[in-house]
Amino acid sequence: MHKASHPDHHRWISHTANTRGCVRPVRLTGSLHTVDTTTGEILGTRHTATDMPDGVLYVPCGDRRASVCPPCAETYRADTYQLIRSGLVGGKGVPESVAGHPAVFATFTAPSFGPVHTRVVNTKTGKVRPCRIRRDARPCPHGKLLTCTQRHTDNASCLGRPICLDCYDHAAHVVWNAWAGELWRRTMIRLGRDLRPYEHAHGIRLRVSYGKVAEYQRRGVVHFHALIRLDTRPNTDPKRGPLQDPDAILPPPEDITPVDLAELVAGAASTTAFRTPDYLDTGHSWPITWGPQIDIRPVAGLADGEITSEAVAAYLAKYATKATEPTGLPTTGRMTAEAAEHYSDARTHLGRLVAYAFQLGTPPEDLVPLGATDDERDQLRRDWHDTWGRLRRWTHMLGFGGHFATKSRRYSTTHRELRAARRIWRRTTQQQWQRDQGHDVDDTTLVVADLTLAGIGWNSTADAQLAASAAARAREYRALVKQERTTTSA
Incomplete structure (x- = not known):
């Protein structure tokens, strides 16, 4: 509540927006140098300890597992979708x-x-068949009949489990x-x-x-x-x-x-x-x-x-x-x-x-x-x-x-190329927004990072909730804009 009511709250939200709601972002400390690419001269330096909220730079963890970090996993899933689809119909360099x-x-x-409990659905009638029926069922060497006449539900806990644990x-x-x-x-x-x-x-x-x-x-x-x-x-x-x-x-x-x-x-x-x-x-x-x-x-x-x-x-x-x-x-x-x-x-x-x-x-x-x-x-x-x-x-x-x-190597594009294209798009979009606001944008500069690991995760549960809420609102806004564009084009 203290951070949400702080006058610098919007600056903190803007600073953490690049995590896109990551559950356990990587915290980095150090310096960011703005370098002139034509001369190699350092034009300016920003220090995380003095120039950034919380004194760190937040970076998404990038974990692909939805059970660990759903927002980063969704980004990975979307990239995989584009990777697979481009190999089917072209695009992304294919x-x-x-x-x-x-x-x-x-x-x-x-x-x-070894025999396990399964759930088989009849494709024609849609009815669930009995798990495992055998007319000539005989006891296994451990004295258990390898049969099951139940019609299991989709979330039955026995699915995938051996009928006889010792036979498996x-x-x-x-x-x-x-x-x-x-x-x-x-x-x-x-x-x-x-x-x-x-x-x-x-x-x-x-x-x-x-x-x-x-x-x-x-x-x-x-x-x-x-x-x-x-x-x-x-x-x-x-x-x-x-x-x-x-x-x-x-x-x-x-x-x-x-x-x-x-x-x-x-x-x-x-x-x-x-x-x-x-x-x-x-x-x-x-x-x-x-x-x-x-x-x-x-x-x-x-x-x-x-x-x-x-x-x-x-x-x-x-x-x-x-x-x-x-x-x-x-x-x-x-x-x-x-x-x-x-x-x-x-x-x-x-x-x-x-x-x-x-x-x-x-x-x-x-x-x-x-x-x-x-x-x-x-x-x-x-x-x-x-x-x-x-x-x-x-x-x-x-x-x-x-x-x-x-x-395979030549099936389609790569995750690295997709991430690089996303970074270029964001940088170009930000530069265009700055130009629209009347700011001078120099395309001959490059930001060189000198950062070290400070930790993993948010500083507090409240910070995590604030960042997740802001990311959810941003996703809803993007989905609404996409829907409006689709409706207008149709």
């Missing part, structure tokens, strides 16, 4: 001709590690999560090899571009949603003809259809498989393959069909801000031994997943044999860190250590 390239929307799932292969589950990224990489390599007959037939080279997001199922295993597009590689060999820009995105031959691409993707997914390295001296390894429930849909006629570019981009972008929330595991940071012990519980599904991930990723005491040289010791530790050590490092993600939103 030619509009990509709208005519063959493309498929694919979902890659994990195999079964929790070790294979977390190991699959850890190697899911490698399985995707090998699948894309396999898909590139399967394109060679088309390359030989047309005398060209083809390239697969993709944008994908990872999502946790309720059982705690990741699966991927991907938009896969087919391009022609530019010619960089003078023997093949005129040289072309290596970064160009060129259309493939017209006789290669989205259905052909869907068949190639399905074939690559069904034939890609490998085994993990042997676990220590046990000689045991796990097979890594995709599950049988792979959904691949050709994307054609985005402007006229039921699957629109906006729908596909929005569907993928909404998963980019999620983490382990669907599984019921709280969003936490890296787990220490104490934290892993706290979450480990042999009586629960998630507790066993955490326990297996941490235990399999913990190096044994005899990892380095006696008498090993320094080079051998370092090599053994690096090998462990690159393979099984990942399970302990990513225990809080149930073994999965990949990025939730990734793309």
Whole structure:
């Protein structure tokens, strides 16, 4: 209340507006130097301690997880939407001709590690089917019938939980999560090899571009949603003809259809498989393959069909801000031994997943044999860190250590380019506003920051509420202006 009634309140609101309601902004202290870009002369200096409210500069945390910071996650989601959509219909530096390239929307799932409670809805009648009915049901080795006749609601707590906890292969589950990224990489390599007959037939080279997001199922295993597009590689060999820009995105031959691409993707997914390295001296390894429930849909006629570019981009972008929330595991940071012990519980599904991930990723005491040289010791530790050590490092993600939103290099623009464009737009808009107010704006100056970290988060709960309220009003105003513009143009 004191800050809200202070005469300098509006200055504080303006100073914190760039956080856009961030829940835990980064506080920076130091100096901002205005430099003449033509001469290198420092024209002026502002110090956070004397020239800014609270004596700090607030910067958004930029966390992509909605459970940690909803405002920053919304910005990340919007950027991901633009990134995915531009790869479908063009824009943001991508030619509009990509709208005519063959493309498929694919979902890659994990195999079964044991029967779990599910909710299946009949697509024709809309009725919920019984969870798991078996006419010849027999008790499992642990004396439990692997059946369930209930029709679960959408928010039932048992969804994704094993019907028999002891029959479920929790070790294979977390190991699959850890190697899911490698399985995707090998699948894309396999898909590139399967394109060679088309390359030989047309005398060209083809390239697969993709944008994908990872999502946790309720059982705690990741699966991927991907938009896969087919391009022609530019010619960089003078023997093949005129040289072309290596970064160009060129259309493939017209006789290669989205259905052909869907068949190639399905074939690559069904034939890609490998085994993990042997676990220590046990000689045991796990097979890594995709599950049988792979959904691949050709994307054609985005402007006229039921699957629109906006729908596909929005569907993928909404998963980019999620983490382990669907599984019921709280969003936490890296787990220490104490934290892993706290979450480990042999009586629960998630507790066993955490326990297996941490235990399999913990190096044994005899990892380095006696008498090993320094080079051998370092090599053994690096090998462990690159393979099984990942399970302990990513225990809080149930073994999965990949990025939730990734793309191939030439699919579309990048998050960095989108952020840079947003900064340029804001700076240009501010300069234009200053000119409209009659102020002189010098385009030959540059602000150089010399800042250090002062802390994370607002100084008080009241500050956080004031900043969140101001950001909410700003969002409502922008939404109203956008709606008015849409109505006027229509």
